[in-house]
Amino acid sequence: MLSWALITLGNIAVVLVISSSVSGWSRNSRYLLLSLTGADSAFGLIITPLNLCVSLMKDYSDGPDLLCHIVAFFNATVYSTCMYTLATISLERYIAVFYPLVYCSLMTRRRTLLLIGFAWCFPPVLLVPISVPKGIIEVHFSTASLVCNPSYSTNVGYSVALMCFIFFPCSIVMTYANLCLWFAAKRQRVKMRTVNLGRLHRPNVASRVLIPVMTVYYTCWTPCMATIIYNAVTGHRVPEWLEFVVVWLPTSNGFLNCIFYFWINRSFRRKFYMLFQRLCLTLCPDLAKALGGTDSLQTGIWENNNSVPERSSSVSSTCTLITLADDTSF
Template sequence: MFSNYSNPGDSNLSDADHQLHELPHRSVKVSIIIVLGVMITVGNIAVLLVITSSVAGWSRNSRYFLLSLTAADSAFGLLVMPLNLWVSLLKDYTEGPDALCHIVAFCNATVYSTCMYTLATISLERYIAVFYPLQYPSLMTRKRALLLIAFAWCFPPFLLSPISIPGGIIEVHFSAASLVCNPSYSSNAGYSLTLTCFIFFPCSIIMTYANLRVWCAAKRQRLKLRKYNCARRSRQNVASRVLVPVMAAYYTCWTPCMAAMIYNAVSGSSVPEWVEFVVVWLPTSNGFLNCIFYFWINRSFRKKFRLLLQRLAAALCPKLAGSLWCSSSAKTQFVSGVNNNNNSVHERSSSVSSTCTLLSLA
């Protein structure tokens, strides 16, 4: 996405020899992209099946934000990867920019940016839930939550619209190194730096500040409870097990991509082939890691997923399901979760519970 394109004139090989030379690497790259796309799609479909229904401990607004994140992550596997693989099959390495590449590059940049904005809005919502639990219903109303989600999805297309215009200020070429239609940010360094100032840096600042404050609050709470010998050992590292991996995965996946973009814009030269491939596709792996850190670590999510599997097995094979699980217990848990989710008092506490159960320790 944010790297310079490979210039065919840089090679001394003929066009035919160049294509034969790239073929083994291309097969490996296509295989990696397909495997990553399948993992992202399957993981987010499982997440979507769960959070479209009520999950105990998750507020209504939390579900809205997590649905938005799941949709953005799913777009990696359902939109970004198929489009770029399709273009890589249609285009010859010697072809120049065209309208199709501009549209694909615009889709790539929009999905990447929307994912970052969505992660930032989730961090903001959880920050408010932890530090302003009593004011949460008035501060984070349903309308405001939906407006934040709409901003995360609508502002990136507006900001990145110049990429979609053939012959505009941003040149777009197909990169044989990353198998992606890449904007040539080196042709307009000012615009590329503007994108980082409006997308990566603001989102990173919001996520870092909000999650760091939440982590510090959890640490103080843990020390206070430990002082009075009322902290449970099983809950001592809840914040560390969620917040630290989330931030580590975010910076690991996105920082190399942004660094390559700034390097290309400033220096005007491209990074090595495999470095370009890794930094361009590494952010998509964040779409799979989000499934783990935001969902599978959560016990309520795992319980609800097992319940959905039980219900699916009961529909497909009632005899087998009856011998393996107790359906009455599952139905009781399901009804209890639905009723609790509709309770206004639980709505307030669940918004806090979804933030790593920080305040529920008391």
């Protein structure tokens, strides 16, 4: 329940901020980050309630039923959509940094929306056999994790196909894009250090952002994928305690994404504080005035109205890595 509350509240705050203009974030960046927020929110708004409902209604003596198959389908769909969205963000960030002059022609609004649509529409098509009782793959209710899971050993070919279409391509795109960005930022940091002759110490922002992003991704998703492969190949299930961990570990990725993609960004924090002050000023004007919120709110509005127009190239929270050595926003 704590994880559900953190994911829900965190993503509500994210939606409130990035639904409007944020300094330094392009329109494409906001579209992709809203898509990621929607996928992360589905963990708390869809996955958790559905599995809780099944755990209360399921007769443990019975085999898998239609409801269990549908819940397993939604579980796998949301997980897959989240991975596709993370890979799309990494791809967009890579294009913005390494091809800034042709970014507008490559990442048009239409293509960005098509990528988002693919991330949301392709997984249900690929995973629809899971929703069919007595179909090509069976589903079992796990008493350890209280989740309906596909029995991947009942169809090894389909299980391997899912891995080849979802986890492996998304992981390759994310790893390649973020490694290239990290090395580019490292080279730029060395150049800046040489120009300044070591007189100014600049934080290694790339390591503080990209490394945690990739570490969290593999920490949350690799155990789950490894368990799927183990079950498909051997036909055996892992111990119950391990099954519980690997099933619910990806859910925490939704909350951690809020931290790494949003909260560590200075522009996001500024916009959130401004919206929070505006809300306090509306609901409790005396309290906001006593806390000095009026002046800071007016300053924030002035800065927002007089800020530089949105740049066409994406400059999302970890995107502008070519100039990252000069960035002190984290």
